[in-house]
Amino acid sequence: MNADYIILGAGSAGCAMAYRLSEDGKHRVLVIEYGGSDAGPFIQMPAALSYPMNMSLYDWGFQTEPEPHLGGRRLVTPRGKVIGGSSSINGMVYVRGHACDYNGWAESGAKGWSYADVLPYFKRMETWHDGGHGGDPEWRGTDGPLHVTRGPRANPLFDAFVKSGEQAGYEVTGDYNGQKQEGFGPMEQTVWKGRRWSAANAYLKPALKRPNVELIRAFARKIVIENGKAVGVEIERGGKTEVLRANREVVISASSINSPKLLMLSGIGPAAHLKENGIDVIADRPGVGQNLQDHLELYIQMASLQPVTLYKHWNLFSKGLIGAQWLFTKTGLGASNQFESAAFVRSKKGVQYPDVQYHFIPIAVRYDGKVAAEGHGFQAHVGPMRSPSRGEITLKSNDPKEAPGIFFNYMSTEKDWQDFRQCIRMTREVFAQAAFKPYAGKEIQPGADYQSDAQLDDFIREHAESAFHPCGTCKMGAADDPMAVVDPEARVIGVDGLRLADSSIFPQITNGNLNAPSIMVGEKASDHILSKTPLPMSNAQPWISPRWQSSQR
Numbered sequence: 001m002n003a004d005y006i007i008l009g010a011g012s013a014g015c016a017m018a019y020r021l022s023e024d025g026k027h028r029v030l031v032i033e034y035g036g037s038d039a040g041p042f043i044q045m046p047a048a049l050s051y052p053m054n055m056s057l058y059d060w061g062f063q064t065e066p067e068p069h070l071g072g073r074r075l076v077t078p079r080g081k082v083i084g085g086s087s088s089i090n091g092m093v094y095v096r097g098h099a100c101d102y103n104g105w106a107e108s109g110a111k112g113w114s115y116a117d118v119l120p121y122f123k124r125m126e127t128w129h130d131g132g133h134g135g136d137p138e139w140r141g142t143d144g145p146l147h148v149t150r151g152p153r154a155n156p157l158f159d160a161f162v163k164s165g166e167q168a169g170y171e172v173t174g175d176y177n178g179q180k181q182e183g184f185g186p187m188e189q190t191v192w193k194g195r196r197w198s199a200a201n202a203y204l205k206p207a208l209k210r211p212n213v214e215l216i217r218a219f220a221r222k223i224v225i226e227n228g229k230a231v232g233v234e235i236e237r238g239g240k241t242e243v244l245r246a247n248r249e250v251v252i253s254a255s256s257i258n259s260p261k262l263l264m265l266s267g268i269g270p271a272a273h274l275k276e277n278g279i280d281v282i283a284d285r286p287g288v289g290q291n292l293q294d295h296l297e298l299y300i301q302m303a304s305l306q307p308v309t310l311y312k313h314w315n316l317f318s319k320g321l322i323g324a325q326w327l328f329t330k331t332g333l334g335a336s337n338q339f340e341s342a343a344f345v346r347s348k349k350g351v352q353y354p355d356v357q358y359h360f361i362p363i364a365v366r367y368d369g370k371v372a373a374e375g376h377g378f379q380a381h382v383g384p385m386r387s388p389s390r391g392e393i394t395l396k397s398n399d400p401k402e403a404p405g406i407f408f409n410y411m412s413t414e415k416d417w418q419d420f421r422q423c424i425r426m427t428r429e430v431f432a433q434a435a436f437k438p439y440a441g442k443e444i445q446p447g448a449d450y451q452s453d454a455q456l457d458d459f460i461r462e463h464a465e466s467a468f469h470p471c472g473t474c475k476m477g478a479a480d481d482p483m484a485v486v487d488p489e490a491r492v493i494g495v496d497g498l499r500l501a502d503s504s505i506f507p508q509i510t511n512g513n514l515n516a517p518s519i520m521v522g523e524k525a526s527d528h529i530l531s532k533t534p535l536p537m538s539n540a541q542p543w544i545s546p547r548w549q550s551s552q553r
Contacts (some may be wrong), residue, residue, distance in 0.1 A: 036083070133534055182543065230250040
């Protein structure tokens with residue numbers, strides 16, 4: 001069985017590539033995905049987002065090694081094992097990232113990936129709906145496969161959050177994905193007509209209607225490399241191992257956890273580590289599995305003085321009504337991820353662009369759906385965007401079925417602790433503003449008795465959670481950079497006929513949630529794979545605070 005292109009992984013980037021590589025009808029494209037169907041309300045209903053990421057049916061079930069700076073805790077590391085990959089189990093938050101993030105990529109050796117280069121791809125991939133909430137239409141896309149919407153923002157707490165940010169002296173923005181990321185404003189979601197608009201719904205399903213695209217359910221064991229060229233993939237299905245051959249190229253898009261694992265199992269990676277695991281070295285690439293980054297966050301929770309929060313729906317009867325309304329009409333509370341206000345702010349003066357993100361939600365609850373609140377409450381998820389800590393993905397053995405070692409090395413620098421303490425204090429200040437006066441009761445978490453640096457550090461150590469944004473493990477850079485794994489055209493350095501395009505190629509983590517940048521990588525890599533001229537660069541000038549050197553807000 002062979003095809004022109006074989007794509008490993010039907011996740012955010014893989015679905016986009018399946019759509020673009022098959023678009024002109026000239027190439028046969030085969031997509032290999034181990035996970036199953038994304039049908040069913042747990043995935044398709046936006047408000048049910050806490051379920052799929054905790055279901056072994058849809059999630060690989062990874063967890064970290066004990067994290068020494070977080071008291072030895074093992075953190076869950078959900079990755080989608082389903083059509084659509086993590087875009088089928090994520091929180092559906094849509095953030096492009098800041099212009100300066102991509103300019104940083106280009107400066108670090110990923111030539112051709114500056115903001116001016118990638119903005120046209122963000123526009124190509126999206127159809128943007130402002131929902132009457134303002135925004136920057138000229139910065140947004142009008143006819144891409146990915147629908148981006150805004151929640152109704154009907155709950156008064158969404159407005160209170162933005163007003164309080166303004167009262168605390170921060171910027172306000174009508175569109176953090178437009179000219180001005182910095183500030184408080186509406187949050188955007190990959191939801192369309194009340195359904196999760198995953199990469200599978202946006203890209204893969206339309207692509208599969210074409211005669212030249214096929215999806216195969218199988219487990220990818222390794223890349224088959226002959227005379228320095230990738231010629232196919234060894235897969236396992238129905239208990240049998242077979243090889244699928246690629247006439248042109250093999251493209252890996254298996255996630256920042258599984259992509260480096262696949263490279264190493266195929267003999268591409270740090271030579272000593274491969275030898276330790278009994279794997280013949282085909283290309284010594286010391287950067288494979290290194291440079292692992294993520295966002296950590298805390299949930300700052302307040303009791304609500306008024307019964308306006310979602311807590312009133314936290315019972316089986318109400319959940320049943322919301323579910324029924326959604327099933328029959330795709331409307332109501334079930335049709336939103338409930339993250340409808342956001343903020344990107346700078347933590348101190350001298351920081352050029354936002355380094356702290358807020359998600360605001362009108363209930364006090366844990367991400368896994370276990371309610372933590374004592375009745376009505378609301379919370380801000382807050383965390384620093386650019387931690388200096390770096391981790392790694394390693395093989396535990398040469399058995400493709402064994403999960404890799406995942407070690408983020410979270411909070412390993414003094415700056416991490418300073419940044420997190422600052423996040424807590426900034427959030428308390430926002431919640432103390434006049435706009436929250438009618439609503440804000442006592443602080444549930446951390447609680448008013450946590451004040452000193454040492455007390456806050458104890459809270460952080462115990463309660464910091466991953467925002468589930470792992471990336472960076474197969475960094476893109478200049479071909480002569482020893483730590484780079486792919487070049488700026490997403491070609492794996494040292495092997496012909498092999499590309500890699502997903503969040504693992506990010507040289508540095510971007511501001512905010514990673515789904516939009518991952519899809520953009522799939523979009524742009526497709527043009528490189530097809531040897532197309534890249535889209536013309538944008539001249540748009542993003543907003544940077546004129547006061548960034550002298551003031552924090």
